[in-house]
Amino acid sequence: MTLDAWVPLLVLCSSLVPGLLIFGLDESRVRLRTTLNLAGALTKLALVGVMLWGVAHGHTYEVRIAFLPGLDLALRAGPLALLFLVLSSLLWLVTTIYAIGYLEGSPHRSRFFGFFSLCVTATVGVAMAADMLTFLLFYEMLTLATYPLVVHRGTEVARRAGQVYLAYTIGGGALMLLGIVWLYTLTGTLEFTPRGFVSELDPSHHPALILIFIFLITGLGVKAALIPLHAWLPMAMVAPAPVSALLHAVAVVKAGAFGIVRVVYEVFGVEFSALLGVTLPLAILAAATIIYGSLRAIFQDDLKRRLAFSTVSQVSYIVLGVAIASPIATVGGLVHLVHQGLMKITLFFCAGNLAETLGIHKVSEMNGVGRRMPWTMVAFTVAAFGMIGAPPVAGFITKWYLGLGALDAGQHWVLVVLAASSLLNAAYFLPILHAAWFREPPATWPEEREFGRRETARALLWPPLITALAAVLAGLFAAMPFSPLEWARFIAEQEFTRP
Amino acid sequence: MDTAVWLQSGLTAPILLPLTGALLAFVMRRRATPIGLLSVVALLGAVILQVPSLFADGPQRLAIGGWGAPLGVDLYADGLSVAMLLMTAVVGLGISLYAAAYFRDTPARGQAFWPLWLLLLTALNALFLSADIFNLYVTLEILGLSAVALTAIAGGADALVGAMRYLLVSLLGSLAYLLGVALLYHAYGTVDIALLAERIAAEPATWAAMGLMSAGLMLKTALFPLHFWLPPAHASAAAPVSAALSALVVKGSFYLLVRLWIELFGEIAGGVATLLGLLGAAAVLWGSIQALIQTRLKLLIAYSTVAQIGYLFLAFPLAVGTGATAWSGALYLALSHALAKTAMFLVAGNLLRFGGHDRIADLDRVVQRLPLSMAAFALAGVSIMGLPPSGGFIGKWLLLEAALTEGRWGWAIVIILGGVLAATYVFKVVGYAFTQSENPHQAQPVPATMEWVAFALAVAAVLMGLIVSQPLIVLEIGNPFGIQAEVAVQ
Numbered sequence: 001m002t003l004d005a006w007v008p009l010l011v012l013c014s015s016l017v018p019g020l021l022i023f024g025l026d027e028s029r030v031r032l033r034t035t036l037n038l039a040g041a042l043t044k045l046a047l048v049g050v051m052l053w054g055v056a057h058g059h060t061y062e063v064r065i066a067f068l069p070g071l072d073l074a075l076r077a078g079p080l081a082l083l084f085l086v087l088s089s090l091l092w093l094v095t096t097i098y099a100i101g102y103l104e105g106s107p108h109r110s111r112f113f114g115f116f117s118l119c120v121t122a123t124v125g126v127a128m129a130a131d132m133l134t135f136l137l138f139y140e141m142l143t144l145a146t147y148p149l150v151v152h153r154g155t156e157v158a159r160r161a162g163q164v165y166l167a168y169t170i171g172g173g174a175l176m177l178l179g180i181v182w183l184y185t186l187t188g189t190l191e192f193t194p195r196g197f198v199s200e201l202d203p204s205h206h207p208a209l210i211l212i213f214i215f216l217i218t219g220l221g222v223k224a225a226l227i228p229l230h231a232w233l234p235m236a237m238v239a240p241a242p243v244s245a246l247l248h249a250v251a252v253v254k255a256g257a258f259g260i261v262r263v264v265y266e267v268f269g270v271e272f273s274a275l276l277g278v279t280l281p282l283a284i285l286a287a288a289t290i291i292y293g294s295l296r297a298i299f300q301d302d303l304k305r306r307l308a309f310s311t312v313s314q315v316s317y318i319v320l321g322v323a324i325a326s327p328i329a330t331v332g333g334l335v336h337l338v339h340q341g342l343m344k345i346t347l348f349f350c351a352g353n354l355a356e357t358l359g360i361h362k363v364s365e366m367n368g369v370g371r372r373m374p375w376t377m378v379a380f381t382v383a384a385f386g387m388i389g390a391p392p393v394a395g396f397i398t399k400w401y402l403g404l405g406a407l408d409a410g411q412h413w414v415l416v417v418l419a420a421s422s423l424l425n426a427a428y429f430l431p432i433l434h435a436a437w438f439r440e441p442p443a444t445w446p447e448e449r450e451f452g453r454r455e456t457a458r459a460l461l462w463p464p465l466i467t468a469l470a471a472v473l474a475g476l477f478a479a480m481p482f483s484p485l486e487w488a489r490f491i492a493e494q495e496f497t498r499p
Numbered sequence: 500m501d502t503a504v505w506l507q508s509g510l511t512a513p514i515l516l517p518l519t520g521a522l523l524a525f526v527m528r529r530r531a532t533p534i535g536l537l538s539v540v541a542l543l544g545a546v547i548l549q550v551p552s553l554f555a556d557g558p559q560r561l562a563i564g565g566w567g568a569p570l571g572v573d574l575y576a577d578g579l580s581v582a583m584l585l586m587t588a589v590v591g592l593g594i595s596l597y598a599a600a601y602f603r604d605t606p607a608r609g610q611a612f613w614p615l616w617l618l619l620l621t622a623l624n625a626l627f628l629s630a631d632i633f634n635l636y637v638t639l640e641i642l643g644l645s646a647v648a649l650t651a652i653a654g655g656a657d658a659l660v661g662a663m664r665y666l667l668v669s670l671l672g673s674l675a676y677l678l679g680v681a682l683l684y685h686a687y688g689t690v691d692i693a694l695l696a697e698r699i700a701a702e703p704a705t706w707a708a709m710g711l712m713s714a715g716l717m718l719k720t721a722l723f724p725l726h727f728w729l730p731p732a733h734a735s736a737a738a739p740v741s742a743a744l745s746a747l748v749v750k751g752s753f754y755l756l757v758r759l760w761i762e763l764f765g766e767i768a769g770g771v772a773t774l775l776g777l778l779g780a781a782a783v784l785w786g787s788i789q790a791l792i793q794t795r796l797k798l799l800i801a802y803s804t805v806a807q808i809g810y811l812f813l814a815f816p817l818a819v820g821t822g823a824t825a826w827s828g829a830l831y832l833a834l835s836h837a838l839a840k841t842a843m844f845l846v847a848g849n850l851l852r853f854g855g856h857d858r859i860a861d862l863d864r865v866v867q868r869l870p871l872s873m874a875a876f877a878l879a880g881v882s883i884m885g886l887p888p889s890g891g892f893i894g895k896w897l898l899l900e901a902a903l904t905e906g907r908w909g910w911a912i913v914i915i916l917g918g919v920l921a922a923t924y925v926f927k928v929v930g931y932a933f934t935q936s937e938n939p940h941q942a943q944p945v946p947a948t949m950e951w952v953a954f955a956l957a958v959a960a961v962l963m964g965l966i967v968s969q970p971l972i973v974l975e976i977g978n979p980f981g982i983q984a985e986v987a988v989q
Contacts, residue, residue, distance in 0.1 A: 023874075066968045068896065073965075108867060137887040144881065147926070154864065154933045162930055170922040173886070174915045181899040181911075 005063040007051055008075040008128050012121055014044040019117025025110045034100055037113055041093040048089045051077045076130035079491045084127035084258050087338045091250045091345055092120045094463045098349055099242035101459025112152060118145035119251050126255045132180050132190035142255055143169040149243045150236050161235045168222045168232040176219025179212045192262055196269025206276060213278050216263050223256025225312045227289045234308040241352025248311045249345035257318040264322050274325045283323035287417040289316040294424035301362050303351050306428060314340045321402055327492050329405020332398050334488035339394035342471040346383035349464035350376050357456040359447025363432055368441025373455040377436050379468035384429040386471050389422045394474040397485055510561045510574050512545035513584050513624040521617035531613035532599050538617055539595040543588040553581050558977030575630035577977025583627045583754055586834045590746050590841050591620050593956045597845050598739040600948040611652050619645040626751050632680050633690040635755055643669035646748045649740045650732050657735040665732040668718055675715030679708040692762050701767040709764045719752035722812055723782030726805045733801040738848020745804040745844060746837040753811055776816035780913040782809025787920035796857040799924055800843045803883060806917060807836045813898055813910055821901040826980040827971060828897025835882050835890020835963045842879035842957035846872045849945045859928055863936035871950040873932050878957035880925035885918040890963030
């Protein structure tokens, strides 16, 4: 194997090995555990940085292991994989720091961080999978690695939430498996190929292909929380805040959305999907999810549930961008993979801070909280405006490209959806901001903890500030090289619009 | 001459080693444990040594004492036999290490365990190596009797009732099989499988023999609806015995049925293959649903075995047309099920030792208190439900591929549905392992060996899903599934 082949494996191992080691650690070895976590996260980030530079200069990083007859397990880091890799490795580092602060003194941290690392391993595996089989392997591993995090608290509510989570994800995974084996018996390959590998099949197979598309999208739609497959997501909110952050911004939901990107572009090919007539229903489903998620979010008083429904809505922007089937909308969808991650993780960090510091879990308890925790709420405000789509925060870029793409593809109804969604986003975020900044704080907070002169612990405060700043920078410097937007354009050129 | 002698000892070692061990352990009761462990380690070594010569020379046939078929006793080893031998040796070593710790506090039971257990291994290995249907009957009978006696070791009313029922079923099954053997011998004048394969014809005697032998073996394999005896027997036995019964013993009769089917009956069976498949499908669904509603862990695991055996029988109809893919799928599933199911029963043994009960709803935070055991259960569960990466996934993938290549949707849906149901019952247990019980109990210590053995076997089941090409190559040495494929081509 060449040196380049080792890099993807090392990227996997940089979280797998610390994860396995951490399982074996005694609960009291805090320093060693923290060192392992941070060393793993930094190593991964460095390796991904190397690959980012390499891919931009025309390298490919690929490794294969013989598996079933005619099928390999293969990892390849192309431009699309790197988009997801950079996001997940960056946010893993930030979330790890946050989780260390958040879980300080709570029980079973070795188990928590062990599964946390496995989760990230599965996510980078999903990002780098070079074929549908490898993808499935890591996709299911992600399901299994997140389950213990969802039931981490060990309460009856957590157990039920875990059951619901599994019912959805295992059911979806089973459909996906069926679709993948079927696809394999038709094509004899499962290798992700730019512009797809099924268009050569005889037209008599087209009904079968439509069914396979439905199976695959259903399996992926569960994790991407497309309606009506989204119900597990708000329930999974019983998990600790760093888990919610990871689930919503990096790992589970994104793996589903990323899988949809792969299936539409690199299994079916977007033009061929449009020919089959499956992109429009997908776009309509995404649009319905966007509106439905926002509508439900308005009526949630529980802050984390409100954010969860907001995720349901926001992730479908990615799917929408994919399904509009225009190069410009593609850029909008892909870039939202990163943008939504940055903004949503900020919001969850802030929600976690409110809960940990003041015991605030409900929107109705947030009156005047901006005075008590100004920095947290600044981060929250920035991310919320990003979600609404106000410039210069990153969310604006997404909506701009989605809108342009819709016009380009002649699908004007999408503009109505985007406008309605922005209004609804405003309807559920602005009241929070108004209450936090302009209402009088109550005499006592539900459950206040003192942190001296600081508003909260340092490890809890820095992560949301960093991610909020990143969300602003991604919007401000969208035209700079290596910005998410430029990289999304690079992907669109490299993989999709090339003749 | 030298090579011939070496080969001879190589092929007979898997039978002679445990047999010697059994006799020694019976005579020297005090030393039974070290003798048992030593025999099993030697057995594993002997089987591993077989693999290179199998690669180099292909399948091997050995006429014991120089008397060939049709008079003498022939041994035959191809990739399939060696794969089964390997499975038995690896799982056998795991169970032996576990048993050494398990019976430490009850030496009397331990002394009864070792000779029977080694005899069971002898019978199994002889079954995998025998090349004539009468010898196979003998191995089957020894296997059944030693398994029944092992079940009874646990003592207590449950175990004795379970063992008694098991004994009757086992005798009935062997009897039916023996009748079939007699019919075949009468009709074709030989009991050698290879010779029978040349002579066999589609006529009433063959059909009757097929019916009797298949029914007997189905009963012994506990294929739905003949599974009724399995849950009580497997659930009431001592943990290492439960593991051996579920992982190995039922595989013996299944292996035999596959052999007979491929070599003798497959071509004349007609619709019987579909019947076997339908029973298998019913077993998958019925066994899984029964597992799901059990409140005791060992019964849940036992019903899971009923369901997993059903999967193996799906290969019979699927092999028509796709041949090797379906058979390799089923056997891969059988191999990985052996590892995973052993791990599960051993974990159940640990939990019983730990809490004094195996009520699922009262597992009481074992995920924190016995993390290694729970990890073993979960990893084994991954293979049982067939999620990647695991041996179970590979088996199901191959079966699914066989089903969908021929467009047989019914079978495919059963395969998928069984996986989903398996996930449901596995995670039912895992979920309760996280919560606190209303009836907290005094925890008893569990020896570390008992936890690590279960964990290692579960990891092996998962690794079988990553290291795939080598086991598949071994399975196909000597083309054990080839006959079917040729027929399909013709």
